Amino acid sequence: MSAPRPGGRSARVVASVHRAVVDLISRGDLDITISHVAHEAGVNPTSIYRRWGTRDQLVLDATAAHLRRNSPTPDTGSLRGDLVDWVVEIEHNLVTPEGRALLRTLATAEDHPGHARDVLHHFGDVTTVLDRAQQRGEVPPTPEQVLDRVLAPLTLRTLLGLAVPDGYGRHLVEELLASVPQQC
Amino acid sequence: MSAPRPGGRSARVVASVHRAVVDLISRGDLDITISHVAHEAGVNPTSIYRRWGTRDQLVLDATAAHLRRNSPTPDTGSLRGDLVDWVVEIEHNLVTPEGRALLRTLATAEDHPGHARDVLHHFGDVTTVLDRAQQRGEVPPTPEQVLDRVLAPLTLRTLLGLAVPDGYGRHLVEELLASVPQQC
Known part of the structure; x- marks a missing residue:
């Protein structure tokens, strides 16, 4: 769409x-x-x-x-800044009762998007963030890595009602970026 | 229990x-x-x-x-061997229609376990695997890391109907262990 x-x-x-x-x-x-x-x-x-x-x-x-509150795609000039902006908004909205209910409904769906890129496109188009970083010469994580390393822990913790410590989304982004080797 | x-x-x-x-x-x-x-x-x-x-x-x-098919807690003598045994079984059972239905039902729950350790205890008691590794002098990941880095990507992918490539659980365990510094 x-x-x-x-x-x-x-x-x-x-x-x-x-x-x-x-x-x-x-x-x-x-x-x-x-x-x-x-x-x-x-x-x-x-x-x-x-x-x-x-x-x-x-x-x-x-x-x-809703989890992105229809915010515009972040464009801070750096991959780290964009991903942190992006995840902070999602983290904030996931833990509301509304966010939990939405995730639960999502989990009952049968008709699925098929690819990580398609999922992320819905989430405030973080794929644009990754593409833009690449154009600037940064080495972005793959959409699969953003899904597995950032969205997955936040959503599983929310679904299971486990604690999501303050600043956890930012921590997940930092850990992911530290594991993606940057060009010098 | x-x-x-x-x-x-x-x-x-x-x-x-x-x-x-x-x-x-x-x-x-x-x-x-x-x-x-x-x-x-x-x-x-x-x-x-x-x-x-x-x-x-x-x-x-x-x-x-069910996701562990009530298998006994792995005891291969190494942390890597135990975690791989553990995740391969879960991965195998998650992708069945039964596994998906179980996850979906789990996501509708309101009464939650509260701590990562409590969740993992149900999953074939992988906490015993971590404790045993520590007793042998290995440096195990925390229960939170096992949840975030191994269980979370597998369950989110299953819930969203995304591909889980062959050997993906093993790959997630290897990546996690590579990021936990071992004592020399």
Whole structure:
């Protein structure tokens, strides 16, 4: 899905559909359907099918967007700065009751994205962060490494209700970058 | 929960309760209750409450035991050998439809274990593997590291339906051990 122009009609539809998914899930409706969401958002179910295809892809997109609060893709000028900005926002939103409910709903999905790059694209497009670092001559981690080393510990801990210490996301990014050898 | 004596009455109850949980979840019952499980296993609900306390603790215990197929705690004589044995079994069982269903059910739990050590205790008691390595003078990773670096990537990939390449669990163990400095 390409990003809709901010402020346009299409952006308003995306925002209201995302909001409807988050609201429904927060109220405990883990078995949401596209027709529930369409009703809640006041849009035509056809518009949802056309843009997201399936309920599970919609849940992934709305969940990931919520965890990033639709923040713009970080662009601090360095890979470390971008990844830290990115993870701090996700970490902050994961531990809310809403974040937990979203993750739990995600875990019940059957229709999956298939590739790490596709998953990360939903999460505030961190793939752009990695591509940009490469263009600057930095050696970025792979999308698989970002998924395994940063997103996976945060999400498993959240799902299992384990402690996520303050600054843990930043620590995971630092550990990952330390293990990716940089060119001199 | 201490391990019941193999072959005893208590061991038979544990096995049949675990089996009932796995069967119910495999048949699509993600909202299992203790009374469902008791009925399916042919045991008194009171015995389940007494041993496991809550539905969520029972699901965690049955899930983790299934992912290890109740194998004994590995004891190969080396930390590397033990952790590889341990993860290969889990990896193998996670990717089955049963394994996925179990993980999904786990993700809907509300009553959580609280500490990484408590989680790992259920997973074939890998904490014993770590303690034994320390007694031999090896420098084991912490339970938190095993959770974040080995279990988390495997479970997140399984939950999201992403590829888990052959030998991936072993690779994760090798990477983790390479990052834990050993004494000389």
